[in-house]
Amino acid sequence: MQESGNHRWGMVIDLNKCTGCGECVAACKVENNVAIVGAEESEMDRTMFWMDIITTHEGEYPDTEVTYFPRPCFHCDNPPCTKVCPVRATYRNDEGIVTQIFPQCIGCRYCMAACPYTVKSFNWFAPDWPEEMNSSLNPDVSVRPVGVVEKCTFCIHRLQKAKELARAEDRELREGDYLPACSESCPTDAISFGDLNDPHSEVNKLAKSLRAFRMLEELGTEPKVYYLSKVE
Amino acid sequence: MHDIRKYLVTLVKIMAIFMLWGSSWAQESFQPVQFNHDYHLGDLGLTCLDCHKNAKHQERASIPNIDICSECHEDEFDNVEADKVFEYISFETAIPWKRVHRVPDHAYFSHRRHVQLGEIDCIVCHGDVEQMAAPFERPFVNMDMNWCLDCHEKSQISDECSDCHR
Secondary structure (H helix, E strand, O other): OOOOOOOOEEEEEEOOOOOOOOHHHHHHHHHOOOOOOOHHHHHOOOOOOOOEEEEEEEOOOOOOEEEEEEEOOOOOOOOHHHHHOOOOOEEEOOOOOEEEOHHHOOOOOHHHHHOOOOOOEEOOOOOOOOHHHHHHOOOOOOOOOOOOEEOOOOOHHHHHHHHHHHHHOOOOOOOOOOOOHHHHHOOOOOEEEEEOOOOOOHHHHHHOOOOEEOOOHHHOOOOOEEEEOOOO | OHHHHHHHHHHHHHHHHHHHHHHHHHHOOOOOOOOOHHHHHHHOOOOHHHHOOOOOOOOOOOOOOHHHHOOOOOOOOOOHHHHHHHHHHHOOOOOOOOOOOOOOOOEOOOHHHHHHHOOOOHHHHHOOHHHOOOOOOOOOOOOOHHHHHHHHHHOOOOOOHHHHEO
16 A cells, blocks of 8 residues: 555446445445435435436347446546535545535535536435434434535545554555445445555556446546446 | 612622522532542542543543443442442443533544544643543533644644545
8 A cells, every 4th residue: 555645546346246236325325324315305306325326228128238337426536526616615635535525515506517427416405314313323424414515425534534543553554444335335346446546456457457437538527436347 | 878778788688699599500510420530530540541441542532431430439438429420330320421522513523533643632622630620511622623723733734624524
């Protein structure tokens, strides 16, 4: 692993391995206290997912090819969302993570309009969980109030915890110390995560694979989430 | 003359009511047990980490309860407050301490980061607890963001937003 500060965190998702089970979506919801939106609001496109699954169909029935694209925030190296934020509630940090500072957000939603991948969600209402679930919220992630934008943070709280632990044990951060909830929970190991700057990391090698591509690469946003295309 | 006297008597009565009300209010203690930090730290020679066991290695310092108190309070002592503790232990009931130090929900604070990695003494944030004969009723300082940033700037520690807000 590289010295702290030289990291460039990224993700590689193998479409061959993804079965579309939705485990990553559920893990993300629970880890990050993402609000559950009812059917009525969902119909108005107000669903809230930090990790979503986009499903594509190719071919005519019965020879249909279904592909599942798990879709987190792509944490672009050249992010359009941060450039339009008037209050610096979202910015790209030194390690390439595009963070979202909820108490700073004024809810103007410029970033939502700027993001070509539509990864951001707006809190139209104050989040509401059944009483019994309140004690199961993750204390490491704040519950967002009404009127702010939110999105995947690559579980940055896990990075900070991993760094703290590594420093407390007087050692370098090792590969696998820091994994977002989606990557950790994937039952088929379709989601790899690590340091793209580390020449020995799995993601570094996978990102250089001939199968690797990124969403809407032509826009020049330089996403740090790579997909490995499906092969027979 | 008579009027002035009457006025003075009324004034004294009002003052007496306020004093009585004030003293009765003061007697109602904020915490369930009047824990004496001065005695435990000074006379008995305990350290903060003996009871707040997680303060060095975890994010939350932990407020000690009967599991830790019972290590020493095996019998009744000649002290009303200690007897209260013994009663909680006997009935296996948790002491309902009221939490005093709390950062807002949108801010994250880790004791490990400050105590173990930053090597900051407890007294910097919690005051001279060793001199305190009563438990906390309010924080030693107003723990707002400016107070945090003052120290971060002086110590040249990161002030990146996402380090504390998530």
